[in-house]
Amino acid sequence: MEDYERNSNSPTHHEEDSDVRKGPWTEEEDAILVNFVSIHGDARWNHIARSSGLKRTGKSCRLRWLNYLRPDVRRGNITLEEQFMILKLHSLWGNRWSKIAQYLPGRTDNEIKNYWRTRVQKQAKHLRCDVNSNLFKDTMRNVWMPRLVERINAQSSPSTCELSESMITDPGQRVDEPSPVEPGFLQFNPIHHDQQLVPAAEVSAASSNSPAETLSDVVVNGSAGYDPIGQTGFAGFNDWGCVGGDNMWTNDDESLWFLQDQLLSHETTSYSYN
DNA sequence: AAGCTGTCCAACCGCATACTC
DNA sequence: TGAGTATGCGGTTGGACAGCT
Numbered sequence: 001m002e003d004y005e006r007n008s009n010s011p012t013h014h015e016e017d018s019d020v021r022k023g024p025w026t027e028e029e030d031a032i033l034v035n036f037v038s039i040h041g042d043a044r045w046n047h048i049a050r051s052s053g054l055k056r057t058g059k060s061c062r063l064r065w066l067n068y069l070r071p072d073v074r075r076g077n078i079t080l081e082e083q084f085m086i087l088k089l090h091s092l093w094g095n096r097w098s099k100i101a102q103y104l105p106g107r108t109d110n111e112i113k114n115y116w117r118t119r120v121q122k123q124a125k126h127l128r129c130d131v132n133s134n135l136f137k138d139t140m141r142n143v144w145m146p147r148l149v150e151r152i153n154a155q156s157s158p159s160t161c162e163l164s165e166s167m168i169t170d171p172g173q174r175v176d177e178p179s180p181v182e183p184g185f186l187q188f189n190p191i192h193h194d195q196q197l198v199p200a201a202e203v204s205a206a207s208s209n210s211p212a213e214t215l216s217d218v219v220v221n222g223s224a225g226y227d228p229i230g231q232t233g234f235a236g237f238n239d240w241g242c243v244g245g246d247n248m249w250t251n252d253d254e255s256l257w258f259l260q261d262q263l264l265s266h267e268t269t270s271y272s273y274n
Numbered sequence: 275a276a277g278c279t280g281t282c283c284a285a286c287c288g289c290a291t292a293c294t295c
Numbered sequence: 296t297g298a299g300t301a302t303g304c305g306g307t308t309g310g311a312c313a314g315c316t
Contacts, residue, residue: 024310044301046301046302058301058302059301062302062303095304095305095306097305098304098305109303110305113305113306117306117307
């Protein structure tokens with residue numbers, strides 16, 4: 001915020017630009033925007049931008065609201081279940097971030113996009129393969145996603161949450177379009193893995209009084225303390241089921257060597273790559 | 275302590291699509 | 296129906312920060 005004030009007074013801040021503010025939002029701006037959205041709703045962003053007195057574009061207001069000010073924005077680390085969902089949905093839809101975000105309650109497309117770029121692509125880089133290659137996709141499906149499943153199941157009570165391997169590999173679970181929502185539907189119920197996925201917004205609209213019925217609620221609330229490596233250095237598995245932070249590949253039973261073995265075994269058996 | 279490097283994430287930009295007149 | 300405008304989406308950038316040397 002102070003940086004913004006500094007920037008806005010910088011010599012490079014030309015007079016013709018001063019009509020439109022850019023850069024980080026101030027608390028005052030946030031308060032104004034929240035107030036206006038509460039009155040006018042979260043639409044007609046250009047109108048909000050003009051009538052609020054904010055010297056921001058409608059696009060900027062919209063982005064600020066969706067990614068930060070919206071009351072249901074979820075903060076904090078991406079959970080194991082969310083990681084699993086991201087991997088799974090990305091394998092179906094690719095970089096359709098907004099679509100993927102619909103299935104992760106409270107997460108924004110921006111956040112998911114950032115997660116993918118900073119974490120997932122980093123792993124691809126470590127393995128010296130392209131993130132879009134069949135090799136990497138196979139590794140995700142055959143190594144990392146099963147590891148995530150194991151860890152999710154290990155974290156949770158078997159009676160309440162049991163992820164199935166078929167959630168990873170069953171092509172019949174392709175998610176093209178959401179199905180109609182039934183009351184109380186779980187958007188990601190590991191027990192009923194044959195169900196279709198439903199965007200979180202639709203679930204909350206259909207079942208607003210059962211907020212605990214999400215996978216995150218079922219599992220994560222019972223797994224306090226999960227702290228992905230790379231964020232704080234928690235001494236345990238990182239996001240990818242391997243030990244260590246940046247040095248994640250060096251010192252455990254699921255080291256880079258393990259993954260490379262997996263890759264090599266794939267390379268030498270049944271896979272052909274682009 | 276200072277400089278360097280890598281990571282994370284908020285915010286911007288450009289383009290595509292939807293909407294309105 | 297076409298032009299202008301608004302909105303949404305994905306890609307990219309830049310600053311803050313932490314860790315390392």
